[in-house]
Amino acid sequence: MNHEKIVILPSSLPDQADEILNDLVYNQAYVLFVVLGNDALAKKLVEWASSLAGSRSDPGLVVWITDRNVNIETLRLIVEKNSRLLKRWKDISAFMLSIMDNVVDVLYSDDNPPANLLRVFKSFQHGIGDKS
Numbered sequence: 001m002n003h004e005k006i007v008i009l010p011s012s013l014p015d016q017a018d019e020i021l022n023d024l025v026y027n028q029a030y031v032l033f034v035v036l037g038n039d040a041l042a043k044k045l046v047e048w049a050s051s052l053a054g055s056r057s058d059p060g061l062v063v064w065i066t067d068r069n070v071n072i073e074t075l076r077l078i079v080e081k082n083s084r085l086l087k088r089w090k091d092i093s094a095f096m097l098s099i100m101d102n103v104v105d106v107l108y109s110d111d112n113p114p115a116n117l118l119r120v121f122k123s124f125q126h127g128i129g130d131k132s
Contacts, residue, residue, distance in 0.1 A: 011067035098130030
Protein backbone atom coordinates (compact mmCIF):
# COMPACT_ATOMS: atom_id res chain seq x y z
CA MET A 1 0.00 0.00 0.00
CA ASN A 2 1.31 3.42 -0.97
CA HIS A 3 0.27 5.61 1.97
CA GLU A 4 1.59 8.77 0.28
CA LYS A 5 -1.18 8.46 -2.31
CA ILE A 6 -4.10 8.02 0.13
CA VAL A 7 -6.23 10.80 1.60
CA ILE A 8 -8.65 9.58 4.27
CA LEU A 9 -11.39 12.14 4.74
CA PRO A 10 -12.29 12.73 8.40
CA SER A 11 -15.90 11.48 8.49
CA SER A 12 -16.36 12.78 12.04
CA LEU A 13 -15.50 16.30 10.81
CA PRO A 14 -17.71 16.84 7.74
CA ASP A 15 -16.76 20.51 7.27
CA GLN A 16 -13.06 19.64 7.22
CA ALA A 17 -13.73 16.66 4.94
CA ASP A 18 -15.61 18.95 2.57
CA GLU A 19 -12.79 21.48 2.57
CA ILE A 20 -10.22 18.79 1.74
CA LEU A 21 -12.32 17.18 -1.00
CA ASN A 22 -13.21 20.56 -2.52
CA ASP A 23 -9.52 21.48 -2.69
CA LEU A 24 -8.56 18.14 -4.27
CA VAL A 25 -11.32 18.33 -6.89
CA TYR A 26 -11.33 21.99 -7.85
CA ASN A 27 -7.90 23.39 -6.96
CA GLN A 28 -5.53 20.49 -7.64
CA ALA A 29 -4.80 18.51 -10.80
CA TYR A 30 -5.53 14.94 -9.72
CA VAL A 31 -7.20 11.85 -11.07
CA LEU A 32 -9.14 10.77 -7.97
CA PHE A 33 -10.12 7.20 -7.23
CA VAL A 34 -12.81 7.71 -4.57
CA VAL A 35 -13.50 4.72 -2.31
CA LEU A 36 -16.69 4.57 -0.23
CA GLY A 37 -17.10 2.54 2.95
CA ASN A 38 -14.93 0.67 5.39
CA ASP A 39 -15.67 -2.96 4.59
CA ALA A 40 -13.20 -5.56 3.33
CA LEU A 41 -13.79 -4.61 -0.32
CA ALA A 42 -13.17 -0.91 0.39
CA LYS A 43 -9.91 -1.73 2.15
CA LYS A 44 -8.81 -3.90 -0.78
CA LEU A 45 -9.74 -1.17 -3.28
CA VAL A 46 -7.67 1.38 -1.34
CA GLU A 47 -4.73 -1.03 -1.34
CA TRP A 48 -4.96 -1.73 -5.07
CA ALA A 49 -5.63 1.86 -6.10
CA SER A 50 -2.83 3.29 -3.97
CA SER A 51 -0.39 0.86 -5.59
CA LEU A 52 -1.54 2.04 -9.04
CA ALA A 53 -1.63 5.77 -8.26
CA GLY A 54 2.03 6.18 -9.15
CA SER A 55 4.79 8.21 -7.57
CA ARG A 56 4.47 11.55 -5.79
CA SER A 57 4.62 13.47 -9.06
CA ASP A 58 1.96 11.36 -10.81
CA PRO A 59 -1.62 12.71 -10.86
CA GLY A 60 -3.26 9.63 -9.33
CA LEU A 61 -4.64 9.87 -5.80
CA VAL A 62 -6.96 7.74 -3.66
CA VAL A 63 -9.63 9.48 -1.59
CA TRP A 64 -11.16 7.24 1.07
CA ILE A 65 -14.55 8.20 2.49
CA THR A 66 -15.07 5.58 5.19
CA ASP A 67 -18.64 6.69 5.97
CA ARG A 68 -20.69 7.03 2.79
CA ASN A 69 -23.45 8.82 4.75
CA VAL A 70 -21.28 11.71 5.93
CA ASN A 71 -22.65 15.07 4.78
CA ILE A 72 -19.92 16.41 2.47
CA GLU A 73 -21.24 19.20 0.25
CA THR A 74 -18.61 18.73 -2.48
CA LEU A 75 -19.47 15.02 -2.67
CA ARG A 76 -23.17 15.87 -2.92
CA LEU A 77 -22.42 18.22 -5.83
CA ILE A 78 -20.33 15.57 -7.61
CA VAL A 79 -23.15 13.04 -7.22
CA GLU A 80 -25.73 15.57 -8.42
CA LYS A 81 -23.64 16.54 -11.48
CA ASN A 82 -23.02 12.88 -12.36
CA SER A 83 -26.36 11.42 -11.29
CA ARG A 84 -26.67 9.40 -14.51
CA LEU A 85 -23.58 7.37 -13.56
CA LEU A 86 -24.01 7.40 -9.78
CA LYS A 87 -27.56 6.00 -9.62
CA ARG A 88 -27.28 3.20 -7.07
CA TRP A 89 -25.43 5.12 -4.36
CA LYS A 90 -25.70 2.43 -1.67
CA ASP A 91 -24.13 -0.15 -4.02
CA ILE A 92 -21.18 1.98 -5.17
CA SER A 93 -17.81 0.81 -3.85
CA ALA A 94 -15.71 3.38 -5.72
CA PHE A 95 -15.73 5.82 -8.59
CA MET A 96 -13.11 7.51 -10.72
CA LEU A 97 -13.08 11.29 -10.99
CA SER A 98 -11.02 12.49 -13.93
CA ILE A 99 -8.68 15.44 -13.95
CA MET A 100 -11.55 17.25 -15.73
CA ASP A 101 -13.77 16.63 -12.65
CA ASN A 102 -15.99 14.11 -14.44
CA VAL A 103 -17.04 10.75 -13.06
CA VAL A 104 -15.75 8.39 -15.75
CA ASP A 105 -16.04 4.99 -14.06
CA VAL A 106 -18.01 3.37 -11.24
CA LEU A 107 -17.32 0.14 -9.37
CA TYR A 108 -20.28 -1.51 -7.64
CA SER A 109 -20.19 -3.94 -4.74
CA ASP A 110 -22.20 -6.44 -6.80
CA ASP A 111 -20.11 -6.21 -10.00
CA ASN A 112 -19.68 -9.52 -11.77
CA PRO A 113 -16.85 -10.31 -12.00
CA PRO A 114 -15.98 -8.61 -8.71
CA ALA A 115 -13.46 -5.80 -8.53
CA ASN A 116 -9.80 -6.76 -8.76
CA LEU A 117 -6.45 -5.08 -9.44
CA LEU A 118 -6.96 -5.12 -13.23
CA ARG A 119 -10.42 -3.53 -12.88
CA VAL A 120 -8.96 -0.72 -10.75
CA PHE A 121 -6.17 -0.26 -13.33
CA LYS A 122 -8.82 0.14 -16.05
CA SER A 123 -10.54 2.74 -13.91
CA PHE A 124 -7.32 4.76 -13.71
CA GLN A 125 -7.00 4.50 -17.50
CA HIS A 126 -10.51 5.97 -17.87
CA GLY A 127 -9.59 8.79 -15.49
CA ILE A 128 -6.39 9.65 -17.30
CA GLY A 129 -8.00 9.34 -20.74
CA ASP A 130 -10.85 11.83 -20.18
CA LYS A 131 -10.36 14.71 -22.62
CA SER A 132 -13.72 16.48 -22.14
